[in-house]
C-alpha cells in the first residue's frame with residue numbers, strides 16, 4: 001500500500017514536471033556526417049489547377065486570345081457592330097479568327113472587348129504590350145484602336161489609355177504597340193475599335209502582356225509569382241501535374257508536343273479542372289499552352305531547379321474511367337513512348353536532331369540537361385504496371401542516364417500502394433512518387449514514416465502532399481506546422497527520400513478548385529502562405545549532410561513520450577541547422593547535446609528563426625500578406641551543450657557553427 005502511494009506520488013510529480021515544461025535532451029552526433037542532402041530534396045509542383053497557368057503564372061492578360069474556346073468562339077469577348085468568326089486563319093491548329101466589318105452607319109462602331117481572367121489587372125506607370133495578327137482582306141490599309149478601359153468608372157471617360165495601329169495589306173502580319181497605364185485597376189477590359197469603319201479587317205491571336213515580365217521574356221511569366229518560386233530555392237520542379245497529365249479522356253491529356261513551337265499555333269486544350277467539381281465549376285477554363293514545355297525548362301534553369309516532367313502513360317484518369325476502353329491498349333503504346341523519348345531529345349538533343357532543332361529555334365540551342373522523367377501520375381493496378389514496363393525498357397535503351405519516376409498510386413498506404421511498391425522495384429524505376437493529402441492525425445503519426453524504408457530499393461519522391469484538415473481544408477498555420485513536423489522525417493531520411501514537393505502550388509482567389517495551396521493571388525497582388533514559409537525554411541537551411549539526432553536513443557518523431565516534438569539536423573560545415581517542430585500546447589526546454597566534437601572544438605549558437613503557429617487558424621492573406629512569417633530570435637551560448645527554448649505550436653530553425 002505504502003509502495004503504491006509512493007509510486008503514485010512519483011507519477012504525479014513527473015506529470016506536473018512535464019506540464020511545467022519538461023526538459024528534453026537531443027543528442028547530435030558530429031562524429032561523421034550522415035547521408036548527403038540531395039540537391040533535389042525540396043522543390044515545387046506545378047499544375048494548371050486553380051487558374052495557375054492562364055490567369056496566373058502565365059502573364060497573358062487576354063482570355064481566349066485565338067477565338068478557339070469550343071463552346072463559343074467569342075467566350076470572354078463582347079462583340080459590337082459587325083463581327084464574324086471565320087476558321088481559315090493563318091495558324092492551322094488554331095484556325096479561328098474574327099472579321100470586323102462596316103457596322104452599317106457612320107455613328108455606329110465595330111469592335112470587341114475582352115474581359116481577361118476575372119478582369120485584366122493593370123498597374124499605374126506600367127507598360128503593356130498589345131499584339132495582334134491582322135490583315136485587310138480586300139487590300140489597302142485600316143486602323144485599329146486598342147484601349148484599356150475601366151468599365152465601372154464614374155469619371156468622364158472610361159478609357160485609361162489607348163493606342164492605334166495601322167494595318168496594311170492582304171497578308172497576315174503581326175502588329176504591336178505598347179500601352180502605358182496611368183492608373184491601377186484589377187478589373188480593366190481591353191477594347192478594340194475598327195477605326196476606319198468601311199475597311200474590313202481580320203484579327204487573330206489578340207494578346208496583351210505586361211512588358212515587365214519575369215526576366216523580360218515576351219511570352220512571359222508574372223514577375224511576382226515567378227519570384228515567389230525562385231525565393232523557395234527549389235531543387236526540383238515537377239510539371240505539368242497532377243491529374244492534368246492524364247486527362248479526363250485521352251484526347252484531353254497533356255500532350256507536351258502541343259505546347260512547344262510558336263505560341264500562336266499551340267492548340268487549345270480543355271482543362272479538366274473546368275468540370276471536375278460541379279460545386280466549383282469554371283466553364284471557361286482552358287489551357288492555351290502558352291506556358292508550355294519550353295517555358296517550363298527555361299524557368300527551371302532560371303530558378304536553379306532540375307526539371308521533372310511527368311508524362312501520360314497511356315491511361316486516362318482512372319478515377320474517371322472504369323472502362324478499359326478509355327485507355328490506350330498496351331500494344332498501341334508506341335506513340336506515347338516515343339513522346340517521352342522525343343521530350344528527352346527536345347530537352348537534351350543536339351541542334352541537328354528534330355526536337356533539339358526546335359529547342360534551338362525557340363531560343364535555347366544549349367541543352368537543358370534533363371535528368372528525370374516521370375511516367376504516369378496517380379495510376380494503379382496492373383493497368384499501370386503493364387504499361388509502365390515497356391516505357392521503362394524503351395527509355396533505358398534510348399536515353400541512358402535518365403532517371404525514371406514511377407507511381408505508388410493516389411494513396412499514402414493501402415491496397416494499391418502495397419501492390420505498386422514491389423512492382424516498382426520489379427520494374428526497376430529509380431524513384432517512386434508518393435502522394436498524401438492527409439489530415440492532422442496522419443501527419444502527427446508519420447514522423448517516422450521513412451525511418452525503416454528499404455535502403456536498397458527505388459528512392460522516394462514525395463510528389464504531392466499537404467495537410468488537409470478535416471473540416472478545415474484551407475490554408476492555416478497549424479496545418480503548416482504539421483507539414484514542417486513531417487518534413488523532419490524527410491530530412492532525416494535524405495538517403496531514401498530524394499525529392500519532396502508540396503501541392504498544389506498556385507491559386508487565384510477567384511478561380512480556385514482545390515485548397516490549401518502554396519501561393520495565392522488576384523490580378524494584382526499575391527501572398528505566400530505559412531506553408532510557403534515552411535518550404536522556404538527547409539530550402540534555405542537545407543544543409544549538405546544529415547546529422548544523427550536522437551532523444552533517449554530514438555529519432556525525434558513526435559512519438560509517445562517525446563512531448564509532441566519532431567526534430568532533425570543537417571550540417572553545411574561549419575554550420576549546423578537543427579529544425580524543431582513543437583506540435584504540443586506546452587513550451588519545451590531542449591538541451592542540444594553535441595557528441596563527437598574534436599577536442600579543440602565547441603559549438604556556438606548563431607541565431608534562431610521561428611514560425612509561430614500558435615494562432616492555429618491564422619494565415620497570410622492578400623490584405624495582410626505578412627501576418628505570419630518566420631522571425632529571428634536570439635539564440636545564444638557556446639560549448640558542447642546548448643539550451644534551446646521551443647514555444648508551443650512553433651517551428652524553429654536553430655543555427656550554430658562549429659569552431
Ligand code: AHR
Pocket residue numbers: 047049241242243244377378410464503504514
Ligand atoms: O494537386 C491536385 C491533384 O491532386 C492532382 O492533380 C492529383 O495528382 C492529386 O489527386
